[in-house]
Amino acid sequence: MTDTAPASRPPRARREGSHGEGQWAHGQHEPLNRNEEIKKDEDPLRVRERVERIYAHHGFASIEPDDLRSRLRWWGLYTQRRPGIDGGRTAVLAPEELEDEYFMLRVRIDGGRLDLRQLRAVADISVRWARGTADITDRQNIQLHWVRVEDVPEIWRRLEAVGLSTTEACGDCPRVVVGSPVAGVSADELLDATPAIEEITARYIGDPTLSNLPRKYKTAVSWLPDIPYEINDLAFLGSVHPEHGPGFDPWVGGGLSTAPRLAERLGAWVPLEDVPEVWVAVTRLFRDYGYRRLRNRARLKYLVADWGVERLRKVLEEEYLRRPLTDGPAPVLPPAPLDHIGVRRQRDGRYFVGAAPVAGRVSGAVLARLADLAEAHGSTRVRLTPYQKILVLDVTDPASLVGELRALGLEAEPSSWRRNTMACTGIEYCKLAIVETKERAATLVAELERRLAEEALDITVNVNGCPNACARTQVADIGLKGQLVTDADGNQTEGFxxxxxxxxALRDGADGRFGRKLRGLKTTAAELPDYVERLTRAYLAGRENENETFTEWTARATEDELKQTGVHPGEGPG
Incomplete structure (x- = not known):
C-alpha cells in the first residue's frame, strides 16, 4: 500500500467531533497535550540538523527545552539522571532539576544482529565517549551513558559508517524491530525472518510519515517463539498454513507498563514477502486511529482493547491493505522458553555459543575483547537477545570459546539465577527510577548462587527501578517493582x-499471565537476597512434587502463605 497523505492528514479522514480521543482518522488534529503540540510544531527527526549545526558547537546550555526533553529522543538521546538525587525526589523535581548535562544514547540493533566491524565500532565509541559504559537491553539495543552533545555528530558518523544508527531508537515512532537471535542458523527454523526486518528498517525507519505516532511502537518479527511476542504492539510469529505452508501469525495490542495487556492473535496468515506490507499497514492504522488525548492511553493496546481484534482486522483490510488477509492457524509453541544459552549446533554443523552477562551489564572493553574472541574462533558475527544475553555464531571449537568467555565475565554455563535475572537501567542513570537495579541484581545473583547452589531451579527474577516495567515486572516468576518502602525501624528506604x-505463554506450556500483586508484600532492597531465598525455600518445601513449577505453586498458594515469605511487608508509598 502506498501512503500518499502527509503525516498530519491521513487518508479517508472524517470529522466526528472536534476533540474526542485525538484520533486523526476522525479529523481530530488539534493537539490535546504538550507532547502532541511539540510533534505538530515540527517533525522531531529534523532536530538532528540543529544538533550538528548548533548544539554540538555551543554545548548543552544551547539546547532548546522542547528539543532537549522531547525531540532528541527520536535520535536515541535521553538526558540521564544527575548523580546524588535520591528516589524520593523522582516524582517531585522538575525535569531540569533531575537531568544531568550528559545523555544516554541508545543504539538500535534490529534483530540483534551485529557483525564484528559493528561490534568494534560500538566498543570504540563506548571507550572514547561514554566512559566505557554499555548495557544490553531487553529489546536487543545497546545503551551508552555519559555522552556529551558535543560528541554526538561524530558518534553518528561512526555508527552509520558501519550500518548502525540511533534513528528512532526512542520517541513516538517505530522502535527497534526485535527478531530471533538465531535467525538463519537454527535447525528448528523453517523461514528466516531477516529479509522482512531488513526491508522494514530500510523503508520505514526515519520515514517522516511515520515519525509522529501517538506513542512508542514496539514490534517483533521471528519465526521462532524466542521473543516476548505477547508484550509487543505488533508481532509476527512463525506458523504453518495447511495449504500455503510456512508464514507468519500476527499478534496485536501487547504492552506492559502500569496497565499491562497481552497481545492477541489477529487470526491471519501472512507470507514472508508480505510481512513488511502488513507491518506498515498496522503502523499507519495506529498513527491514524490511535488515541492522542492522554499519554497514558496512547499505546495501541488501548485501541485493541476498545475495538477488539475483529474490528481492527476489518479496518486494516478495508482501509489500509485494501484486500482481505488469509485466515491462519495459531503457531505451535515449544514446551519451554528458548533462550539459546550454552553451546548449540547450527543447521550447517557449526555451533553458536550463548553467554550471560549479569543483568545485561557489559562495557566497551568487554565488547572489544568479545570481537577479538569471536574472530579468533572463526566467527564474523554476534547476536544480542531480548533477554539481555549475547550469542557468538558460526563457531567450530565451542569448548575453547566457553572458557575464554567466562574469563571475560560472560558465562555460557550460568547458574539458573544468572540465566534468569534481568534488570532495567535504574536510578544510576534513569530520571524515572526510584531505586538502584543493576548492582542490586548483581548482588542478588551472587548471593543466591552461594546460598542455593545445591538446588536445581528455574525461577525468573526481573528487577525494575519504577512502575514502568522496562524489565517486564509483571511477566516474571518474581517481579520486583522499585519503590520506597518502610523498613523495620519505620524509616523510608529503597525497596520493591x-x-x-x-x-x-512459553513458560510451563501455559497461557501468558501476569504475576499476583499482593497488597503489603514488599521488601527493602537491603533485605532482597534474604527475601528471595526465603520465598524460594518456601516453594521447595511447599510444592506438591518436584514437577510443580514456581508459577503453579504461587497460583495455588494462599495470600497469607505468600505474605509470610516477606522479610518486611511494610506499607511504603506507591
Missing part, C-alpha cells in the same frame, strides 16, 4: 513491591 507467578 513484589509480583509473583507471572510469565509469558
Amino acid at each position: 513491591q513484589v509480583h509473583l507467578g507471572g510469565g509469558l
Whole structure:
C-alpha cells in the first residue's frame, strides 16, 4: 500500500467531533497535550540538523527545552539522571532539576544482529565517549551513558559508517524491530525472518510519515517463539498454513507498563514477502486511529482493547491493505522458553555459543575483547537477545570459546539465577527510577548462587527501578517493582513491591499471565537476597512434587502463605 497523505492528514479522514480521543482518522488534529503540540510544531527527526549545526558547537546550555526533553529522543538521546538525587525526589523535581548535562544514547540493533566491524565500532565509541559504559537491553539495543552533545555528530558518523544508527531508537515512532537471535542458523527454523526486518528498517525507519505516532511502537518479527511476542504492539510469529505452508501469525495490542495487556492473535496468515506490507499497514492504522488525548492511553493496546481484534482486522483490510488477509492457524509453541544459552549446533554443523552477562551489564572493553574472541574462533558475527544475553555464531571449537568467555565475565554455563535475572537501567542513570537495579541484581545473583547452589531451579527474577516495567515486572516468576518502602525501624528506604507467578505463554506450556500483586508484600532492597531465598525455600518445601513449577505453586498458594515469605511487608508509598 502506498501512503500518499502527509503525516498530519491521513487518508479517508472524517470529522466526528472536534476533540474526542485525538484520533486523526476522525479529523481530530488539534493537539490535546504538550507532547502532541511539540510533534505538530515540527517533525522531531529534523532536530538532528540543529544538533550538528548548533548544539554540538555551543554545548548543552544551547539546547532548546522542547528539543532537549522531547525531540532528541527520536535520535536515541535521553538526558540521564544527575548523580546524588535520591528516589524520593523522582516524582517531585522538575525535569531540569533531575537531568544531568550528559545523555544516554541508545543504539538500535534490529534483530540483534551485529557483525564484528559493528561490534568494534560500538566498543570504540563506548571507550572514547561514554566512559566505557554499555548495557544490553531487553529489546536487543545497546545503551551508552555519559555522552556529551558535543560528541554526538561524530558518534553518528561512526555508527552509520558501519550500518548502525540511533534513528528512532526512542520517541513516538517505530522502535527497534526485535527478531530471533538465531535467525538463519537454527535447525528448528523453517523461514528466516531477516529479509522482512531488513526491508522494514530500510523503508520505514526515519520515514517522516511515520515519525509522529501517538506513542512508542514496539514490534517483533521471528519465526521462532524466542521473543516476548505477547508484550509487543505488533508481532509476527512463525506458523504453518495447511495449504500455503510456512508464514507468519500476527499478534496485536501487547504492552506492559502500569496497565499491562497481552497481545492477541489477529487470526491471519501472512507470507514472508508480505510481512513488511502488513507491518506498515498496522503502523499507519495506529498513527491514524490511535488515541492522542492522554499519554497514558496512547499505546495501541488501548485501541485493541476498545475495538477488539475483529474490528481492527476489518479496518486494516478495508482501509489500509485494501484486500482481505488469509485466515491462519495459531503457531505451535515449544514446551519451554528458548533462550539459546550454552553451546548449540547450527543447521550447517557449526555451533553458536550463548553467554550471560549479569543483568545485561557489559562495557566497551568487554565488547572489544568479545570481537577479538569471536574472530579468533572463526566467527564474523554476534547476536544480542531480548533477554539481555549475547550469542557468538558460526563457531567450530565451542569448548575453547566457553572458557575464554567466562574469563571475560560472560558465562555460557550460568547458574539458573544468572540465566534468569534481568534488570532495567535504574536510578544510576534513569530520571524515572526510584531505586538502584543493576548492582542490586548483581548482588542478588551472587548471593543466591552461594546460598542455593545445591538446588536445581528455574525461577525468573526481573528487577525494575519504577512502575514502568522496562524489565517486564509483571511477566516474571518474581517481579520486583522499585519503590520506597518502610523498613523495620519505620524509616523510608529503597525497596520493591513484589509480583509473583507471572510469565509469558512459553513458560510451563501455559497461557501468558501476569504475576499476583499482593497488597503489603514488599521488601527493602537491603533485605532482597534474604527475601528471595526465603520465598524460594518456601516453594521447595511447599510444592506438591518436584514437577510443580514456581508459577503453579504461587497460583495455588494462599495470600497469607505468600505474605509470610516477606522479610518486611511494610506499607511504603506507591
